[in-house]
Amino acid sequence: MERRGEFDNTILLLAVVLTCLGVVMVYSSSSIMADRRYADGFYFLKRQGVYAILGFALMAAAMHVNYQVLRRLAVPFLFGCVLLLGAVFLPGLGLSAGGASRWIRLAGISIQPSELAKLGLILYMAHSLAKKKGKIKSLTWGFLPYMLVLALLLFFLLLQPDLGAAITLGCVAMVMLFVAGTRLVYFLSAMILTTPFLYFLVMNVDYRRRRIFAFLNPWDDPTNTGFQIIQSWIAFGTGGPFGNGLGEGRQKLFYLPEAHTDFIFSVIGEELGFAGVFVITAMFLLLVLRGIRAAQAAPDDFGKYLAFGISLLIGLEAFVNFAVVMGMLPTKGLALPFLSYGGTSLVTTLLAVGVLLSVSRQAKGDGI
Incomplete structure (x- = not known):
């Protein structure tokens, strides 16, 4: 009999709070730039608000669907992601910006296929790893097939080029294989x-x-070349313990490039201070830990790998973004989950959280 428990309300609350905070910070970090560029200070706020509503709707739908249904969609969804990754190079469909071809435009909406590919790879690997079980230690059956699938995705990502997404996908795949029991010698090789x-x-x-x-x-x-990270350091430094106040940041005034996307955490550091940075970091950590706990309590291997992969992806992207804006990693465009401006990233992340909540609902034992 299908077990239907309670959702992990902590994960749900954290996702909602982070998303709402993201909408607020997108407006705070982009209003002046939007007014100058589009003569509408609410331009990015309105769009991010629509993305958030759509994301919440998909999250609500996913959390009420038994995640086992997704097993039948694993291969078709991944295949669709591959087609979309290739579609960015089609004239009239693909969009280019800053020397990169990473978007497609459908019905007036821009979509970044690499964000969907991350979820597609996790879904496919969870399905396949659960099915193979004892064969995972085999080079022929338990390692090389995943490397071929990963290589296909990385091929399209490097053509765009999007090295950041490629490295993220590679790390997620490797860690999921390691957790599943693949031999260490394969990773070293x-x-x-x-x-x-x-x-x-x-x-x-x-x-x-x-x-x-x-x-x-x-x-x-x-x-x-050093301008962006120096301006980010200035933002964190001037924020002090409790920040300059919401909307009172100065680095977003055309000093800090990509203030509402990749470097939104720097704006948070300036306006909300160390206290805000600490709370948001703790929220991400708690969300990832609750996700891993949901994976451990899942009633089957598919649920375990699926929940772990989603938790890993959110945690890895957050960590890399934190490290980049603080100068601990080289500058690379990578959105901060829930908080950075971007429709595909936000909607896909909330959809993934909905799947994670569906897994938590089926948790074994006394619940999580």
Whole structure:
């Protein structure tokens, strides 16, 4: 008999609070820029609000659907993601910006397929890992097939190019395989084989190489390659313990590039201070821990891998964003889940949380 318990209300509350805070901070960080660019200070606020409503609707639908239904969609969904990744290069359908082709436009709506591909890979791997069980230690059946699927996705991502999404997908896949029991020697071999290729991708591309040098010493070029991280440091530094107050930040006034997207956490640091940074970091940590607990309590392997993969993705993206804006990792465009402006990212994240809540509803034992 199907078990129907209570949802993990902590995960639900954290997702709602973070999303609502994100809508507020998107407005705070973008209103002046939106007024100058679009003659409408509410431009990004209105759009992010619509994305949030759509995301909440999908989350509500997903959390009330038995996650086992998703097993039948795992392969078709991944196949659809591959088609969308290829569609970004089609004239008239794909959109380019800043030298990258990462979006498609359907019915007047821009979609970033790489965000869907992250969820697609997790869903596929959860389904496949649960089905293989004892074969996971086999090189032929338990490692190489996933490397081939991953290589196909990375091929399209590197063509766009989107190295950040490619690395994220690679890390998620490897950790899920490790948790499933794949032999350590396979990981070490893969790392040895891919390290020269990764070095080539970074050091032979001018803007990526300059980002590495800027990360090592941003003060060598403070008005160009080091400008973004220096402005981010200034934002955190001027925020102090409790911040300058919501809406009172100065770095967003055309000093801090991408203030409402990749560097929104810097605006939070300036306006809400260390207290705000600490609370948001703690909220992400708690959400990931509750997600892992839901994975441990799931009644079947598919649910365990699915919940763990979603929790891992949210935690990894948050950690990388935190590290980038604080200068602990080289600058790379990667949205902060729930908080950064972006429709596909927010909607996909909330959909994933809905799936995670569905798993938590079926938890074994006394609940979580």
